[in-house]
Amino acid sequence: MIPWLSRWWGGDTPAIEPATLRDAARLAQLHAASFHRGWGEGEFETMLTERNTLVHRLRQGRKVIGFAVSRMAADEAEILSIAIDAGQRGRGLSRDLLLTHLGHLAGRGIRTIFLEVEENNQPARRLYERVGFGVIGRRERYYKQPGGEHLNALLMRRDLS
Secondary structure (H helix, E strand, O other): OOHHHHHHOOOOOOEEEEOOHHHHHHHHHHHHHHOOOOOOHHHHHHHHHOOOEEEEEEEEOOEEEEEEEEEEEOOEEEEEEEEEOHHHOOOOHHHHHHHHHHHHHHHOOOOEEEEEEEOOOHHHHHHHHHOOOEEEEEEEEEEEOOOOOEEEEEEEEEEOO
């Protein structure tokens, strides 16, 4: 295929780069499609303007197909959310996105990363365990589902130093 035509149709190699305010609507769309309680465009706009928040987008061609968001404090950070477009899952993109995001956090002096993950979310747990996160705690009935059911969360940690 002609190179410029391939880029136009989204056949490019995925790129991980800082997200911008122009990405807020697409990030909100991806989040809503991935989680029971999606964050709105305004929430992403706020995070994208905060100095203590790091947001990366995963882009293929001209289309944003994923993101990672972390909040930093001193030498620690918490991963708030990671999402990949449903049609792009299973290709190892979330691992690449996460490792790149962690590298940028380390470059900002972050030494310890925390996150919470729904206990029964096996794909996410496998991802985090494969990149070095370990379970350090459990939060009973942490996530409320649309039907009223409450699910447990696991608290995970990874040291970057």
